[in-house]
Amino acid sequence: MNPTPWLARQAQRYLNPGLALVASIALLLPFSYSALAQESRFDGLEYRSIGPFRGGRSAAVTGVPGENNLYYMGATGGGVWETRDGGANWKNISDGYFGGSIGAVAVSEWDPNVIYVGGGEVTVRGNVSHGSGMWKSTDTGKTWKSIGLTDSHHIPRVRIHPRNPDLVYAAVMGHLHGPNEQRGVFRSKDGGEIWEKVLYIDDEVGAVDLVMDPNNPRILYASSWRIFRTPYTLSSGGEGSALWKSTDGGDTWENLSEKDGMPEGTLGIIGVTVSPVNSERMWAIIENENGGVFRSDDGGETWAKTNDDRNLRQRAWYYTRIYADSQDGNRVYVLNVGFFTSSDGGTTFERVPTQPPHGDHHDLWIAPEDATRMIVADDGGGQISFDRGNSWSTYFNQPTAQFYRVTTDNHFPYRIYGAQQDNSTLRVLHRSDGNSIGERDWAPSAGGESGHLAPHPVNPDIVYGGSYGGLLERLNHDTSESRMVDVWPDNPMGYGAINIRYRFQWNFPILISPHDPDVIYAAAQ
Template sequence: MISSTLRFLFSAALVLVCLTTSAVSPPPKEGGQTPSPTKSPTATPKPTPAGAIDEKLFSGMQWRQIGPFRGGRALAIEGVPGEPDTYYFGAVAGGVWKTTDGGQNWIPLFDKEDISSIGAIAVAPSDHNVVYAGTGEAAIRGNTTYGIGIYKSIDAGKTWKNVGLKDSRQIGALIVDPRNADVVLVAALGHAFGPNPERGIFRTADGGKTWTKVLSKDENTGGIDVVFDPHNPNIVFASLWQARRQPWFFSSGGAGSGLYRSEDNGVTWKRLEGNGLPEGILGKIGVAVSGADSNRVYAIIEAKEGGLFRSDDAGQKWTRVNDDGRFRQRAWYFSKVYADPKSADTVYLLNTGAFRSVDGGKTFNLLPARHGDHHGLWIDPENPNRIGNANDGGASISIDGGKTWTTQNNQPTAQFYHVAVDNAFPYHIYGAQQDNSNVCIASRTDSGVVGREDWYQAGGGECGFVIPDPRDFLCRWTIPDTARSISLTVFSGCRRYCFRHMIRT
């Protein structure tokens, strides 16, 4: 996305390039003689359709990673209580990743699966070997990627199995009952571009063998958030969101949106309305229950008269404690709230920045988190100084309450809109990364290794295209994803000249 503030341009992401391998000759016979090739009957070649490419041309090519290694958009992150160095995060274009050294190194766990878009992830509190991942991101921007249901691992992420809800497409949240690893609640948003029945709040009591739709409105409304009361998992809060994405249009809101409460572990539900909540169209809603006080519930509501609402009686009555527009800008993309497990007055809001309040939501301070555009937060229930954050630049970890964070330049999960190459020899690869800078990478180097020193700025911020001039690769054209302007960046030695040509749209 294009932010209202010019952001620092990080260096890292993922580009893959093909190499042609050497031809292999037949092995020599004993004595050093090379056998003559055996002639086989000549087969009549099959006609090749016009414009088709013979696959044999690529039979000797291999993939190699040349970087950069900066993270891309991530919506989900989860730590493991009692294991301070273990975390998982889910990238919207890179699958599930795991660290066992506090974020210094990340290992990909999802490379063998059929999907790479992750919307939610949860570790079973009663059995840390059990991990669930909901595929498909629910931040349904124009380049959203859909999923194919819920995956489950019973060996801490080594292997995975799809356990259903394959047509849910976009997963907003996923939680595991702390008493039983087989009881799971899922907020399934459903198809972003049209109606479908597999949307709402789903529950399984047998580890994903069967699923029951326990809360729904209609084929245009899906689940977007679901949380337990940390002290009583029979109490559950959930929100439904009516939204529709089209290539030319987006709608967030609708009569189907609403906030709900369950007192029987998510089997039955009651809609919460009135009593201080806004009237009319509610839009997207995020909800959180304080681990310090079960009566303290927070909800961030998109509505016209929305904002941050607080309940001090477990959801019976509500008060709007903050209507600052900073926390509701692009509400459909954010609207995430998290309660501190030890202090009822400490609450976090995620938007373009990560914000924290220590006075019950009345005022907020900006945390010095990595990157911008924040989508996911995990707070250790036993140690609130230990925090995991997922944002448009990847995942990072803090062990000092958000003062400092681990790097995001160690997780190649970038989303590239388009890739191009120039006519130089060796050639360069150009990529336009979502919510990061454009990048130019050398395909080969004299040292034989492509490293950080071989990654170059290619001009611009978030662009849909970056294209080198075929006559002079130092001239690069970039087109923002809004398609409202075209920029020409000319690199000459240490000087750079930028020309912008506006286009009316």
């Protein structure tokens, strides 16, 4: 007896139609003889995009000097993207070669045909993804070649010598969940064929930022960071976290963290930048009990704290990026939940006049020849400004959304549900009566950005959705009635684990019983 048809019928009986297909496929796999016989049924299936075209997180962007409309963006789950019209349209240029999480994108100033990409984002969330090492293109992204550092997992910075596209540096964080040797600052003198480790602390400390002096490429600044992540802990900082300087292209390094004016005690993540107007002026933003923004006017020999506003340094492990203006020696930018700028050398900061259309900012590129032209990376993708942040391009044209979970309902045509990171939940029709699936076919649903969703099997307009903190919402799409049905009626945000009645994971599961649609399960602890 071939058990496959019977198992498939049970899946169709107890699961909704969309998941029944997936379950049927999964059930076929153990029976190799049946799998071979059935294989032709699925040969014609192809993936198609059904949206939403609402950008997901990016931590790596760059432009090209002298090319006003050309920019690149690395998505945390969608590879490398290019726009040639100032952000009006985006096109993926890495599909077929690599994809996934991108940590750094760099274009050679000397030869803009040469692009280097480092895999693995710097935003070390609990749901972080790692990359696949270094990649290189010599034809503006038409083709790519893997060039090593495949055990690096996270490469948050790549820097290229301004007059030699074969001389390239990579800041490598390494594994987040345990020790490994491939971390620190690496250098290649032959375009990525051979990599040498030029700054190494130990197998638990990686490099998180890397800056080349715009006026002297022999001078490099790097920050090292001890970072460790598990599903239930985050440890940022400790022995080995420091700020470093090299004056010989990376052959030797000096620890600037021990200089006068630097904060004492445990150091965490450090961001660093150098003014192109005056190489002696540099800034660092430092995670420390007495941290904040620090400035040096003598190339790092002495430092002074200029600002300790918590708005600039909250949740340091997720942000801590600082950028000098390309034409104004007193202007500097800091990225955090908000996008901040200072015009007095880092003493006072204010929000950029018009904030980018999405929050949580992670990277910034400023055109060297025109400081009003920039691109920012945030939890909504990449957005471009031509007027120093007074207006921005949209992120509603980037199909790079990062979804935690996907499910379907029993509606006809069935709808697909998902929760998008740092946005809302959505339900999307799998087919439309129009020419394409568009915004009219998308709708917000129950819960929040991190939640599981559970549509009612009998009435699919009733949806249960979760979010972090144990939030659990029952939403009736037909009547617009929303009701909170949390397991425990308390908001645990800000509490320590010892004071929380039930400890719900960021992405805790929610399920409706296949035997009784009135029975709902939600899992904590």
